[in-house]
Amino acid sequence: MPQLCMAIFVxxxxxxxxxxxxxxxxxxxxxxxxxxxxxRPVQFFRRMTLWKYMKDYFxxxxxxTAELDPSRxxxxxxxxxxVLAAGAFLNxxxxxxxxxxxxxxxxxxxxxxxxxxxxxFFRDYIMCGGLVSSEKVSADHILSRKGGGNLLAIIVxxxxxxxDARPGAYRLLLKNRKGFIRLALMHxxxxxxxxxxxxxxxxxxxxxxxxxxLRWIQxxxxxxxxxxxxLFHGRGVFQYSFGFMPFRQPITTIGGEAHRGADDATALRGxxxxxxxxxxxxxxxxxxxxxxxxxxxxxxxxxxx
Numbered sequence: 658m659p660q661l662c663m664a665i666f667v668x669x670x671x672x673x674x675x676x677x678x679x680x681x682x683x684x685x686x687x688x689x690x691x692x693x694x695x696x697r698p699v700q701f702f703r704r705m706t707l708w709k710y711m712k713d714y715f716x717x718x719x720x721x722t723a724e725l726d727p728s729r730x731x732x733x734x735x736x737x738x739x740v741l742a743a744g745a746f747l748n749x750x751x752x753x754x755x756x757x758x759x760x761x762x763x764x765x766x767x768x769x770x771x772x773x774x775x776x777x778f779f780r781d782y783i784m785c786g787g788l789v790s791s792e793k794v795s796a797d798h799i800l801s802r803k804g805g806g807n808l809l810a811i812i813v814x815x816x817x818x819x820x821d822a823r824p825g826a827y828r829l830l831l832k833n834r835k836g837f838i839r840l841a842l843m844h845x846x847x848x849x850x851x852x853x854x855x856x857x858x859x860x861x862x863x864x865x866x867x868x869x870x871l872r873w874i875q876x877x878x879x880x881x882x883x884x885x886x887x888l889f890h891g892r893g894v895f896q897y898s899f900g901f902m903p904f905r906q907p908i909t910t911i912g913g914e915a916h917r918g919a920d921d922a923t924a925l926r927g928x929x930x931x932x933x934x935x936x937x938x939x940x941x942x943x944x945x946x947x948x949x950x951x952x953x954x955x956x957x958x959x960x961x962x
Contacts, residue, residue: 658779659773659776660776662776665778666678685780692780692795693794693795693798694798695766695789695798695799696787696788697784698766698787708751711751712751712753715743715903715908717743717748718754718910719756719910720912721760722911722912722914725763725849726805727760727805727806728804729805730805730807730844731808731809731846731847731849732796732800732837732847732848733808733809733849733850734810734811734848735749735810735811735813735851736813737818737822737852737856738818738819738822738856739856739859740860740889741859742856743856743859745853747908748853749765749767750765750767750787751786763806763807764807765787765810766787766788766789766799766807766810768788768790768795768796768810768811769783770883771883772883772884774790789809791815797840797844800843801844809846810851811837813829813831813834814829815830816879817885819887820865820887822856822857822862822887822889823860823861825858826857827944827959827960828960828961830961830962831940835930838932838936839929847915847917848916848932849913849914850912850913850936850939852911852947853908853910853911854909855909858904859891860887860889860890860891861891862889863888863889865887865888891904892905937961941958
C-alpha cells in the first residue's frame with residue numbers, strides 16, 4: 658500500500674487532477690509532525706466492519722488476565738513480531754476484538770517504523786488506527802499526558818525479529834532491548850507484557866538461519882533501509898500450497914499483569930537491568946502458563962537473543 662499511495666500521489670501530478678496532489682502536499686507539510694504527537698485515532702475507523710471480517714479470517718482473539726487502571730499510563734511490550742504483526746494491529750488498532758470493552762478508559766497506540774509515515778495518504782490511513790512513529794519523542798508525547806489512560810504498545814523485537822518468524826519459532830529479540838524499560842522508568846509508566854500465540858504461524862519463511870548468506874544479506878539491507886525483507890510465502894486465494902495470503906491459523910493475544918519500577922528518575926540507571934530481568938521473568942511466566950492450551954510442546958521455552 659505505501660508504494661501504491663506514492664505512485665498515485667506522483668501520478669496525479671501529470672493529470673488534470675494535479676491540484677489535488679499539490680493541496681495534499683501542502684497539508685502534508687503542515688501536518689508533518691502529527692505521527693510524533695499521538696497521531697490521529699478515529700473511532701469510526703477502528704470500529705469498521707472490515708476489521709471484524711479480517712479478525713474472523715484467522716481468527717484473532719484478545720485475552721485479559723488482569724485489570725488496567727485508567728488513571729495510569731502503560732507501555733506494553735508485544736511479542737513476537739511475526740511477519741505481518743497481524744495480532745498487534747487487529748487487537749490494538751481496531752475494535753474487532755473488543756479492546757475498549759475489555760479495558761475501559763484505556764486508549765491504545767502502536768508504534769510503527771517512521772519510514773511508513775513518509776508515504777502520502779498511507780500515513781493518514783495508519784494514523785486513524787492509533788499507529789504512531791517509533792521515535793522517542795513520539796513515546797514521550799503519549800506517556801507525558803496527564804490523567805493517564807494511555808497504553809503505548811511497542812513490538813520490542815522490531816523488524817529484525819521478523820526474520821525469525823516461522824511456525825514453531827519462539828525466539829525473541831529482547832536480551833539487549835532495554836529502551837522501552839528506560840521509557841517506562843522515565844515516565845513512571847507501568848510495563849505490560851503481551852504474548853501473541855500463533856503470530857509466527859501465518860507464513861512459511863525461506864531458510865535463513867544466522868550464518869547463511871541470505872541472512873547476511875537481509876541483515877545488511879535491514880541496517881541500510883531500516884526495514885527487514887523476509888522471504889515468506891503463505892497460501893493462495895483458491896489453493897493452500899503457495900501464495901502470499903496468510904494461512905488461516907488462530908492468533909490468541911494474551912496480556913499479562915502490569916508492573917512498575919521506581920518512580921524516582923534518579924534511580925533510573927540502577928533500575929533498568931533489574932526491571933528488564935523482571936520483565937523477562939514475567940513474560941516467561943505468561944508463556945509457560947498458557948502454552949499448553951495452544952499445543953506448544955511442554956519442553957518448549959522462550960529463547961532470547
